[in-house]
Amino acid sequence: MNNSPLDKALVDEKIKQLRIPDVGKASIREVVALVNLVEEATGFKYVRMEMGVPGLPPAQVGVDAEKEALDRGVAAIYPMVDGIKPLKEEASKFIKNFLDVELAPAGCIPTTGSMQGTFVAFMAAAHVDKKKDTALFIDPGFPVQKQQMMVLGLKYETFDVYNFRGNKLREKLESILSKGNINSIIYSSPNNPAWICFTDDELKIIGELATKYDVIVMEDLAYFGMDFRQDLSKPGVPPFQPSVANYTDHYILFISSSKIFSYAGQRIGIMAISDKLFERDYPDLQERFKGTSFGATVTLRLLYSVSSGTSHSAQWALAGMLKAANEGQFNFVEGIKEYGERAHEMKALFLKNGFDIVYKSDLGVPIADGFYFTIGYPGMTGNDLVENLLYYGVSAIALDNTGSCEEGIRACVSFVQRSQFADLDTRLRLFNENFSEKD
Numbered sequence: 001m002n003n004s005p006l007d008k009a010l011v012d013e014k015i016k017q018l019r020i021p022d023v024g025k026a027s028i029r030e031v032v033a034l035v036n037l038v039e040e041a042t043g044f045k046y047v048r049m050e051m052g053v054p055g056l057p058p059a060q061v062g063v064d065a066e067k068e069a070l071d072r073g074v075a076a077i078y079p080m081v082d083g084i085k086p087l088k089e090e091a092s093k094f095i096k097n098f099l100d101v102e103l104a105p106a107g108c109i110p111t112t113g114s115m116q117g118t119f120v121a122f123m124a125a126a127h128v129d130k131k132k133d134t135a136l137f138i139d140p141g142f143p144v145q146k147q148q149m150m151v152l153g154l155k156y157e158t159f160d161v162y163n164f165r166g167n168k169l170r171e172k173l174e175s176i177l178s179k180g181n182i183n184s185i186i187y188s189s190p191n192n193p194a195w196i197c198f199t200d201d202e203l204k205i206i207g208e209l210a211t212k213y214d215v216i217v218m219e220d221l222a223y224f225g226m227d228f229r230q231d232l233s234k235p236g237v238p239p240f241q242p243s244v245a246n247y248t249d250h251y252i253l254f255i256s257s258s259k260i261f262s263y264a265g266q267r268i269g270i271m272a273i274s275d276k277l278f279e280r281d282y283p284d285l286q287e288r289f290k291g292t293s294f295g296a297t298v299t300l301r302l303l304y305s306v307s308s309g310t311s312h313s314a315q316w317a318l319a320g321m322l323k324a325a326n327e328g329q330f331n332f333v334e335g336i337k338e339y340g341e342r343a344h345e346m347k348a349l350f351l352k353n354g355f356d357i358v359y360k361s362d363l364g365v366p367i368a369d370g371f372y373f374t375i376g377y378p379g380m381t382g383n384d385l386v387e388n389l390l391y392y393g394v395s396a397i398a399l400d401n402t403g404s405c406e407e408g409i410r411a412c413v414s415f416v417q418r419s420q421f422a423d424l425d426t427r428l429r430l431f432n433e434n435f436s437e438k439d
């Protein structure tokens with residue numbers, strides 16, 4: 001590694017200082033802390049691909065609406081725990097306009113980011129039926145959701161969907177669901193970290209089996225509309241964002257404002273509970289939380305307990321952004337296409353320098369260029385790749401952090417500036433010169 005741009009001893013010293021036992025397996029936050037320390041000590045700027053921060057300015061229409069709300073004095077007033085009416089109405093319209101799905105405003109509930117939405121949804125789903133004590137993650141997935149399960153003390157199973165795309169998904173899911181202990185199925189599409197997108201056929205399989213086994217589907221749409229292979233940006237005009245909502249009636253959609261509106265800092269998203277699930281009475285859930293319907297339990301028992309609702313001004317911001325999108329005045333997809341363009345160029349740099357894409361396609365169709373992609377290097381485990389790239393000034397997390405069984409790393413494009421592409425190219429070239437077989 002004598003051609004690496006960073007002093008190995010210095011990086012190793014910082015790893016020791018942070019007491020990271022195995023840097024290849026480091027969590028996102030550990031990698032962030034390490035890279036911050038090395039950058040501070042050396043003045044060297046990393047190509048940072050570890051963290052999914054937006055990296056674009058927030059949608060102005062949201063900022064304006066939030067400022068106006070603050071000026072009106074909403075900061076002094078507790079918002080309704082299930083959300084302000086204009087937000088609920090715009091969220092319901094947004095779901096109709098961009099998913100072509102009917103979902104009543106009552107089920108559209110703001111949460112302090114999708115993080116809080118999944119936290120309370122996992123809690124509720126775990127208690128709907130005493131026989132069903134386990135959640136099922138279709139991985140790879142967002143690592144913090146597993147941390148939420150750990151914090152909540154809940155059980156989960158997972159499998160890597162890599163070898164179970166298309167019809168193979170049915171057999172795999174059926175083999176797990178038929179055991180009778182699964183309360184919910186969780187996945188993101190577009191997927192963090194692999195950027196695979198489930199096809200309508202796959203979503204139909206998930207929906208049909210969820211109905212058959214009476215399981216709640218949690219569809220994480222943090223990257224709503226960001227499959228840039230199709231134009232999903234026109235309200236009320238097909239194609240629409242594919243969704244399991246078309247194939248089952250017991251589902252929860254998580255629509256985060258963090259990436260689509262670059263509004264991560266204000267911590268707001270929508271948890272949209274289907275009408276049937278919202279109204280459903282689950283005796284075991286009622287016994288556990290002393291509530292009534294599923295929807296009322298989530299809002300009046302769980303959300304009320306954890307934060308008593310979501311920031312009042314942020315709710316007005318989100319209402320403003322959704323309204324502008326619904327009325328065709330704000331093309332939110334256009335504003336974030338930049339991620340796809342960056343991914344396209346960055347992938348080319350990796351491929352040129354001896355790397356491979358790990359999750360390559362959606363049933364034969366190359367994956368879209370978007371917020372993340374996955375890469376491997378021949379003969380190197382994902383953990384080794386994370387570690388070795390750190391000495392070359394490139395930071396990322398290993399795929400095994402995400403429930404993937406494949407060897408590789410997740411690259412997040414959002415924080416990498418175009419002005420760094422030349423550096424990235426040079427560093428990858430040096431890396432490849434050092435590690436390629438010819439050496």
Ligand SMILES: Cc1ncc(COP(=O)(O)O)c(C=O)c1O
Nearest residue numbers: 113114115142188192222256258
């Ligand atoms: C798949 C997925 N779900 C949820 C979140 C968190 O969303 P929020 O910022 O709304 O809490 C992220 C953020 O990276 C994500 O990638």
